[in-house]
Amino acid sequence: MIARKRILTGYRPTGKLHLGHWFGNLQNMLEMQQTYDAYYFIADWHALTSHWADPSDIRTYTEEMVLDWCAAGLDPDLCTIYRQSEFPQVAELALYFDMITPMAWLERVPSYKEQREQITDRDLGNVGFFLYPTLMAADIAILLADAVPVGEDQAPHLELTREIVRRFNNTYGEYLREPAAVIPKEGARVPGTDGRKMSKSYGNSIFISDPPEEIRTKVMSMLTDPARRLKTDPGDPDICPLQQIHKLISSDEEIARWDGCCRSAECGCVAHKRKLAEDLVAYLAEFQARRTLLAARPGYAWEVLEAGAAKARPVIDETIENCRRLVKLDSAG
Numbered sequence: 314m315i316a317r318k319r320i321l322t323g324y325r326p327t328g329k330l331h332l333g334h335w336f337g338n339l340q341n342m343l344e345m346q347q348t349y350d351a352y353y354f355i356a357d358w359h360a361l362t363s364h365w366a367d368p369s370d371i372r373t374y375t376e377e378m379v380l381d382w383c384a385a386g387l388d389p390d391l392c393t394i395y396r397q398s399e400f401p402q403v404a405e406l407a408l409y410f411d412m413i414t415p416m417a418w419l420e421r422v423p424s425y426k427e428q429r430e431q432i433t434d435r436d437l438g439n440v441g442f443f444l445y446p447t448l449m450a451a452d453i454a455i456l457l458a459d460a461v462p463v464g465e466d467q468a469p470h471l472e473l474t475r476e477i478v479r480r481f482n483n484t485y486g487e488y489l490r491e492p493a494a495v496i497p498k499e500g501a502r503v504p505g506t507d508g509r510k511m512s513k514s515y516g517n518s519i520f521i522s523d524p525p526e527e528i529r530t531k532v533m534s535m536l537t538d539p540a541r542r543l544k545t546d547p548g549d550p551d552i553c554p555l556q557q558i559h560k561l562i563s564s565d566e567e568i569a570r571w572d573g574c575c576r577s578a579e580c581g582c583v584a585h586k587r588k589l590a591e592d593l594v595a596y597l598a599e600f601q602a603r604r605t606l607l608a609a610r611p612g613y614a615w616e617v618l619e620a621g622a623a624k625a626r627p628v629i630d631e632t633i634e635n636c637r638r639l640v641k642l643d644s645a646g
């Protein structure tokens with residue numbers, strides 16, 4: 314039997330999962346657990362790099378993320394789900410990487426500059442945030458991952474990981490694996506309630522764990538075709554954020570029906586919002602029922618993380634021992 318390739322991806326526990334995650338990353342993660350030896354980790358140290366001043370929610374979001382993942386169909390028997398901070402070995406490898414990585418490599422990471430400029434409500438002038446890429450390289454290298462799924466905007470990060478791994482191997486001896494980039498299937502672009510891309514930081518998200526009443530309230534507040542002021546004005550469903558979400562969850566006939574009656578001004582936006590709200594509640598009902606059951610099992614999320622850590626531990630222990638030996642810091646023997 315040919316061994317499956319090992320793939321790794323991690324998420325920062327800094328918020329709840331929303332529909333944008335559901336139609337993007339989550340569907341890819343479900344697929345990857347079938348075809349790869351898939352490792353999914355909760356990147357809680359990465360969360361701390363930007364949320365160091367108030368880490369009080371990290372633990373809650375960690376639990377919520379595990380519940381969301383498992384209720385959505387990630388199977389802890391098929392994939393490995395663990396928490397980054399469970400393994401000080403990752404921080405140790407990151408430290409070795411910090412020794413060999415020129416500062417200029419980190420300074421030129423495009424997202425570093427961008428985030429320093431764009432995120433103004435938090436202080437990102439800390440060393441931990443600057444060193445984010447070497448910690449990420451360690452996450453990947455410690456598992457000797459073959460592949461990492463990367464969207465376009467993360468490609469420079471993975472290239473940097475590959476450069477760091479090459480430098481480690483050139484300096485201390487060929488050992489660590491250079492991970493290949495896997496381009497995931499492009500997820501749907503999900504608009505938020507204000508029409509911009511759905512994002513926690515814009516405050517425009519519909520969370521997959523939102524109770525039905527909250528889903529209804531959010532959908533009823535959604536932006537529609539801004540040019541359609543009166544019910545008697547014909548609308549343009551192609552530019553309507555509400556219809557974009559409806560397309561993701563309803564049949565072609567249903568979509569065509571709303572499309573037609575919008576253009577002919579036979580139906581109004583309020584009726585369409587009510588319909589989407591009910592369809593969305595029904596669409597998420599099965600997932601939410603499973604999530605409620607899992608959440609009722611005391612300590613379930615932590616059991617999953619513990620079992621995942623037990624699976625990841627042998628690989629991580631072996632990698633760090635070999636790295637220590639290569640940097641001549643192993644104990645005598």
Ligand code: SF4
Nearest residue numbers: 538548553575582585
């Ligand atoms: S009728 Fe529907 S598709 Fe048309 S603008 Fe209103 S909400 Fe959007």
